[in-house]
Amino acid sequence: MLKMWSLKLVAVMLLAGLSQGCMVKAQDYRTLKDQNADLAAMAQGLQSEAANKRAENERLQAQYLSVSAALDEKNSELESMKLTGGAPPELAKIWKKLEELAGTRNDTMSWDTENHKLLVKVEFDLGSAAVKPTGKASLKDVASALKDLSSSYRIYVDGHTDNLPIVNPETLKKYPNNWALAAARAIAASGVLREFGVSSKLMINRSFGEYYPVGTNSTDQGRQKNRRVEISVVPANTAFSPTAMLKPESATAQE
Numbered sequence: 001m002l003k004m005w006s007l008k009l010v011a012v013m014l015l016a017g018l019s020q021g022c023m024v025k026a027q028d029y030r031t032l033k034d035q036n037a038d039l040a041a042m043a044q045g046l047q048s049e050a051a052n053k054r055a056e057n058e059r060l061q062a063q064y065l066s067v068s069a070a071l072d073e074k075n076s077e078l079e080s081m082k083l084t085g086g087a088p089p090e091l092a093k094i095w096k097k098l099e100e101l102a103g104t105r106n107d108t109m110s111w112d113t114e115n116h117k118l119l120v121k122v123e124f125d126l127g128s129a130a131v132k133p134t135g136k137a138s139l140k141d142v143a144s145a146l147k148d149l150s151s152s153y154r155i156y157v158d159g160h161t162d163n164l165p166i167v168n169p170e171t172l173k174k175y176p177n178n179w180a181l182a183a184a185r186a187i188a189a190s191g192v193l194r195e196f197g198v199s200s201k202l203m204i205n206r207s208f209g210e211y212y213p214v215g216t217n218s219t220d221q222g223r224q225k226n227r228r229v230e231i232s233v234v235p236a237n238t239a240f241s242p243t244a245m246l247k248p249e250s251a252t253a254q255e
Contacts, residue, residue: 088152088235090150090152090153091153091233094145094146094149094233095233098111098118098142098145099111099113099118101118101145102118105141107121108120108121108135108137108138109121109138109142116233117232118230118232119228119230119231120135120138120142120189120228120229120230121135121138121228122135122138122139122185122228122229123135123227124185127171127181129181129184129187130188131189131191135189135192136192139192139193140192140196142193142231143193143196143198144196144197146233147196147197147198149198149199149202151201151202151236152236153202153233153234153235153236154202154203154204154233154238155203155204155231155232156204156206156230156231156232156233156234157186157189157190157193157204157206157230157231158186158205158206158229158230158231159181159182159183159184159185159186159187159189159205159206159207160185160209160210160212160213160226160227160228160230161178161182161209161210161227162178162210162222162223162224162226162227163178163210163213163217163223163226164223166178166181178209178210179207179210181209182208182209182210183205183206185227185229186205186229187205189229210226214226214228
């Protein structure tokens with residue numbers, strides 16, 4: 001009888017243990033399930049946040065590319081303005097044409113980079129304002145670059161001479177001094193430009209006589225340099241000085 005009772009007691013204890021074990025496992029399951037749900041929600045939140053970050057990154061990247069392109073354009077514009085002294089696009093284009101022309105005709109032209117001027121070697125005989133064929137050919141090329149210039153700009157055509165006094169009586173009847181001769185040379189050069197399509201309304205003729213040489217007047221070669229025409233294109237409201245006028249007198253004398 002006692003043995004039977006003992007067996008029953010053991011059976012009850014086993015059942016109680018099993019029941020308690022099942023209860024523990026069920027509780028653990030619910031805990032894990034809740035934790036899993038929390039992690040899933042967290043993962044979904046992070047995924048949504050990551051998607052938002054990607055969209056924001058793409059927006060910022062597009063904005064960066066746009067700003068970068070604008071910066072490159074402005075830098076290019078700034079460099080161009082540095083090279084052209086801040087000139088308007090039309091004027092900068094004309095200057096570029098004249099500079100390129102001087103590069104292809106360096107036997108008769110040179111480009112003053114600092115002052116944006118074309119110095120044209122229009123040869124004249126002593127005491128003469130007649131443009132020689134070589135000078136006419138040079139001026140024809142210059143006219144091709146200037147004939148479409150708008151009325152917002154002016155073309156200065158400046159005549160210069162060497163310092164030899166005019167002594168020929170016949171020449172003196174036409175040109176009483178070098179200043180008058182230089183004026184005639186400027187007018188003659190302008191006439192050639194007009195002949196090849198440059199508007200007379202845009203041209204301003206000036207005479208500087210013998211007073212602003214670019215070479216020494218002590219040699220034939222230097223005097224030939226001084227018998228010249230300077231051509232410059234500037235905005236209509238700009239006063240312009242000849243290249244040699246901008247140099248110290250001592251520096252000019254040494255050339």
